[in-house]
Ligand SMILES: *[C@@H]1O[C@H](CO)[C@@H](O)[C@H](O)[C@H]1NC(C)=O
């Protein structure tokens with residue numbers, strides 16, 4: 001202790017230094033902006049796993065599309081439309097038919113991110129409106145090679161009942177209209193949350 005003090009240390013300096021170390025020991029780092037918190041205190045009790053099966057409707061044709069191109073492909077020569085970006089507000093329903101119960105919307109965008117095959121970058125929030133999930137969201141970010149039978153993408157987070165969410169989705173095309181481009185995709189969501 002004495003070695004780190006200046007040789008000319010007055011009793012006041014010594015007192016200040018000692019006081020500083022005691023204060024640090026008692027209160028943590030000076031000017032601290034972080035603290036540790038008990039999970040239970042903020043209502044995070046037991047982590048659980050939930051499974052949802054939803055149908056995602058991408059309507060890009062007709063007078064009321066739910067997906068619109070916001071960035072066109074910069075080149076007409078790319079067969080995959082590399083660069084094309086479409087903003088979506090797609091209905092999520094309980095059954096494969098559009099007329100079945102609406103449980104939420106998939107909001108975000110997808111973009112053609114592959115030059116050799118049709119591979120999309122998906123960035124979207126599933127915003128639920130049904131029952132206790134109303135107002136809660138799940139965030140999905142991943143790669144979607146649309147012509148593969150099952151495409152897996154990570155769930156990277158969530159809000160509301162899905163705070164601290166992690167998991168994955170599996171997307172499987174249910175119907176695809178090659179003329180209009182409209183598609184219905186079955187999404188199976190597996191998510192860990194509290
Ligand atoms: C793409 O094709 C359209 C219509 O044929 C043309 O007007 C446009 O200039 C082309 N864009 C590029 C980047 O070549």
Ligand SMILES: *[C@@H]1O[C@H](CO)[C@@H](O)[C@H](O)[C@H]1NC(C)=O
Nearest residue numbers: 128129130131132133134135
């Ligand atoms: C969901 O929450 C919103 C806003 O709080 C409310 O207006 C709406 O009626 C709720 N919907 C359902 C289906 O509970």
